[in-house]
Amino acid sequence: MTAHISQWEAFMLETLVSKGISSTDLLFFLQTKDVAAIEVYDTSFEYEDLLTAYETDTENITKAVLEGYSVKFLTKLGVKKLLSLKFDLEEGTGYQVNGNVFEDVSISNSKQELLRVILSSNWKLEKEENSIRIVPIAG
Known part of the structure; x- marks a missing residue:
């Protein structure tokens, strides 16, 4: 577990x-x-x-x-900080933010799986053609 x-x-x-x-x-x-x-x-x-x-x-x-x-629970700023600390991704170069959605997140498939595990249940990953989106789940 x-x-x-x-x-x-x-x-x-x-x-x-x-x-x-x-x-x-x-x-x-x-x-x-x-x-x-x-x-x-x-x-x-x-x-x-x-x-x-x-x-x-x-x-x-x-x-x-x-x-x-x-x-356990990630805020929008928490997602942003973990993308920086864990995956060395910064807004503007590694992803874009549109409202509460992180778009065009460019990481490898293996790192996508790691991100999926790390993210709290109030966020989900959505695959796009060449990247992923991190989207808040309405609660």
Whole structure:
């Protein structure tokens, strides 16, 4: 079963990965409660929040780090930030935004599947001829 994490936890994990931390090191630092070692990689978040999440549900955060995750609920800005952090896509070059819809998202088929897993249930992917769209699901 896929780990389910908050949008904020996803941002922290993806920021750390983008800064070069390994899964092994991150889990070690969480196990040893060494937030200072995590902050060597990045100081843009309060990583005490990630430690608290780890202490609250060690199995879930460990699984998210090692195997991937699905975000519980994503906002429009959350989708935008994850496209940047996880897939190195920026608005205007990697996709276009039309209202609440992300259009012309150009990523490989394997990355599309990863994105499908990460997206919360309030978003869906729609395939287009040479790209995908990320569309909010009305609730």
